[in-house]
Amino acid sequence: MNPxxxxxxxxxxxxxxxxxxxxxxxxVERRMLAVWQDRLGPxxxxxxxxxxxxxxxxxxxxxxxxxxxFADKRVFVLAPMIIMMTILMxxxxxxxTPLISVINLNIGVLFFLAMSSLGAYSVVLAGWSSxxxxxxxxxxxxxxxxxSYEVFMGISLMGVVVMAGTFNLHDIVMAQHSIWYxxxxxxxxxxxxxxxxxxxxxxxxxxxEAESELVAGYHSEYSGMKFGMFFVGEYLGITxxxxxxxxxxxxxxxxxxxxxxxxxxxxxxFVFILIFILMRASLPRPRYDQLMSYGWxxxxxxxxxNLLITGACVLYFAPGH
Amino acid sequence: MSLPTILFWILxxxxxxxxxxxxxxxNPVHSVLLLIVTFFTITGFYILLNAQFLAVVHxxxxxxxxxxLFLFVIMLMNxxxxxxxxxxNLVKFAGVVAGGLLLIVLVAALKxxxxxxxxxxxxxxxxxxxxxxxxxxxxxxxFEVSSILFLSAMIGAIVIGKKD
Numbered sequence: 268m269n270p271x272x273x274x275x276x277x278x279x280x281x282x283x284x285x286x287x288x289x290x291x292x293x294x295v296e297r298r299m300l301a302v303w304q305d306r307l308g309p310x311x312x313x314x315x316x317x318x319x320x321x322x323x324x325x326x327x328x329x330x331x332x333x334x335x336x337f338a339d340k341r342v343f344v345l346a347p348m349i350i351m352m353t354i355l356m357x358x359x360x361x362x363x364t365p366l367i368s369v370i371n372l373n374i375g376v377l378f379f380l381a382m383s384s385l386g387a388y389s390v391v392l393a394g395w396s397s398x399x400x401x402x403x404x405x406x407x408x409x410x411x412x413x414x415s416y417e418v419f420m421g422i423s424l425m426g427v428v429v430m431a432g433t434f435n436l437h438d439i440v441m442a443q444h445s446i447w448y449x450x451x452x453x454x455x456x457x458x459x460x461x462x463x464x465x466x467x468x469x470x471x472x473x474x475x476e477a478e479s480e481l482v483a484g485y486h487s488e489y490s491g492m493k494f495g496m497f498f499v500g501e502y503l504g505i506t507x508x509x510x511x512x513x514x515x516x517x518x519x520x521x522x523x524x525x526x527x528x529x530x531x532x533x534x535x536x537f538v539f540i541l542i543f544i545l546m547r548a549s550l551p552r553p554r555y556d557q558l559m560s561y562g563w564x565x566x567x568x569x570x571x572x573n574l575l576i577t578g579a580c581v582l583y584f585a586p587g588h
Numbered sequence: 589m590s591l592p593t594i595l596f597w598i599l600x601x602x603x604x605x606x607x608x609x610x611x612x613x614x615n616p617v618h619s620v621l622l623l624i625v626t627f628f629t630i631t632g633f634y635i636l637l638n639a640q641f642l643a644v645v646h647x648x649x650x651x652x653x654x655x656x657l658f659l660f661v662i663m664l665m666n667x668x669x670x671x672x673x674x675x676x677n678l679v680k681f682a683g684v685v686a687g688g689l690l691l692i693v694l695v696a697a698l699k700x701x702x703x704x705x706x707x708x709x710x711x712x713x714x715x716x717x718x719x720x721x722x723x724x725x726x727x728x729x730x731f732e733v734s735s736i737l738f739l740s741a742m743i744g745a746i747v748i749g750k751k752d
Contacts, residue, residue, distance in 0.1 A: 342617065373715065377644040384652025388624075391656060395617060395663050403663065410656055417652075434716060 278359075278369050285358050289502040294320045296502075296544050303548040324495075332491035335397065342396035347489065347496035350389035353382045354503045361510050362437045364520045364528040375436035376428060379511065380421050383466055386504075387413040390468075390475060393497070394485035405484025408555060409475030412465055415562050420462035422570040426455040426577040427515050440519035449516040454573040456516045458566050463512070465562070467504035469543060471550040474558060509539035592636050599636075603629035616662045620655060627651045641716045 294309065294317065301308025310316040334340055357379050359369040372378055387410050394406020428434055430451065431442040439448075449456045465472040476484030486497045513519060513535040520528035522535075553561070606629065609622040627650045634643035675683075723731050 339615070339617070342621070345621075372640075374640050374644050377641070377648065381644050381647040381652060384648055384656075387652070387656050388659075391659050391663070392617075392621075395659070407660070407663070410660055414653065414656060 274369075277367060281358055281363070281367070281369055282355065285355065285503065285506060286499070289499050289506050290320055290324065292502040292505065292540065293323065293498070295540075296547075299541065299544045300548050303545065327492060327495040327498075330491040332493065335399075335488050337398045338488065339396040339398065342392050343488075344493070346389050346393035346396060347486075347493045347500070349392070350386055350500035351496050351503070353386045353389070354500060354507050357382045357507055358510070360436055361507075361514060362440055362519060363532050365437075367529060368437070371435065371437050373433070373435045376424055376434045376439075376515075380417070380424070383420070384413075384417050386466070387417075389497075389500070390485050393489070397485070397488035399488055401481045401483075402485050402487050405475045405481045405487070409468060409485055412468065412472065412475060412558065415559065416462045416465035416566075419458055419562065419566045419570045420466060422567070422574055423455040423458035423462065424515065425574050426452045429574070429577050429581055436514055436519075440514060440521065443518045443521065447516065447518040447521075452516060452573070452577070454569060455577075456512070458570045458573070459515070460508075460512060461566060463508035464543070464546065465558075467501060467508060469501070469505065470547040471552050472558060474552065474555050505540055505543050506536070509536045509543065512539050595632070596636055599629045599632040603633075617659065620658050620662060623658075624651050624655050627655070641719055 297319070298308040298310075298316070300306075308316070309319040312318040312322050334343055360372050360375040360378050362368040362371070390409035390413065391406050394402040394404075394409070397403075427439060427448050430448060431439040433439060433442070468475050475481075476486065481487070486494060489497060510532075513532060517535050520532045522528070522531035526534075603626050606622045606625040610619045610626065613619045613622060627646065631643045631646050631651075634640075634646060
């Protein structure tokens with residue numbers, strides 16, 4: 268097959284599979300939350316309620332797509348696009364198997380950080396353009412939270428980069444042939460996981476959209492498919508953070524040979540997605556100042572210390588020193 | 589025309605139009621958004637020059653961090669066209685003169701700049717390994733001095749913030 272067509276096919280495949288997984292997660296999350304909270308969850312539409320996602324999507328497509336009269340129209344329309352675009356673009360650098368990845372960038376880790384920092388615009392612009400005080404408060408909380416947690420997210424990743432000696436995600440997976448990095452980089456893994464929850468503003472860190480205080484936060488004014496984009500964007504974010512944890516700390520596609528690499532990747536990814544959902548089911552929401560001081564006073568020194576010790580060990584054990 | 593040349597002209601047109609938009613736009617938030625578009629086109633120029641690291645760091649630092657803070661401040665100041673007092677004509681005229689002088693100085697300084705190096709550069713000149721080697725071997729002193737400058741700015745911000 269012509270390599271260009273193979274490339275386009277990979278691209279479309281990754282796009283479709285990821286969006287489908289993200290939409291399917293809405294069902295998975297509701298069922299799993301129900302299991303953990305001793306309820307039944309959605310079980311009426313189709314076998315085991317599997318068609319619930321389809322029903323939700325049809326409903327959301329046919330809802331009136333209302334733009335408030337008082338909103339800044341262009342920015343209002345732009346905001347939900349940004350979150351979908353930045354997250355989907357990051358999937359391009361993730362190596363699902365040695366062969367399936369859209370692009371093999373030698374700055375893969377930095378590309379992810381750049382895209383996740385652009386994700387903050389979605390929250391800020393949605394909140395500002397809605398022209399609603401609850402939206403604006405949600406946006407201010409969200410942008411401060413995302414800006415601060417990006418800092419430790421970047422620093423915690425640097426431990427992996429120092430050990431692998433590269434920013435390329437393919438090479439990072441290849442470098443984990445003897446040991447998966449969550450063992451030597453356990454602190455980095457924990458910091459990255461917590462920062463990942465804060466970046467996707469999932470519970471317990473969903474303070475930008477805390478419904479008991481801010482209606483729905485920055486997306487209060489959104490309806491129809493624009494709300495759907497924020498909604499699916501959140502699940503895409505979970506999928507992305509899980510895929511990155513697997514790639515950076517859990518050996519990517521590696522696993523015993525009785526299953527193909529892509530299956531190993533997806534199994535590991537779903538384990539982390541379920542942990543995300545379990546966190547939501549079990550933890551209460553902290554106060555905003557607790558969130559900030561936790562980040563800056565505990566996670567930042569921890570990630571810096573982790574980087575320092577990793578660097579020292581790598582230098583000490585390096586051949587030729 | 590080769591593909592890089594075509595891309596360069598497309599990026600150049602977008603960057604100049606969006607830069608004009610930054611000045612012309614009535615709404616400060618729209619100005620900020622157009623400035624972000626300008627930064628993206630500059631990132632495109634870096635990629636055309638094979639400076640991938642510089643390109644992605646440009647996005648992280650300028651588009652990802654600094655412009656979010658800009659938006660933050662503008663949102664909190666609640667600027668709008670009707671509430672903003674009009675400057676008098678003398679101030680406007682002084683602004684035009686000052687800006688024009690800056691333009692003349694920049695053009696004069698860059699007119700004789702050596703562009704030969706850019707053409708000769710090999711394809712992996714912008715890779716992180718090479719950049720790191722240059723920064724920490726040839727330019728280690730200026731690099732450390734600038735990092736101390738950053739540190740002092742951070743400490744200064746904390747001192748000012750703690751005063752009250």
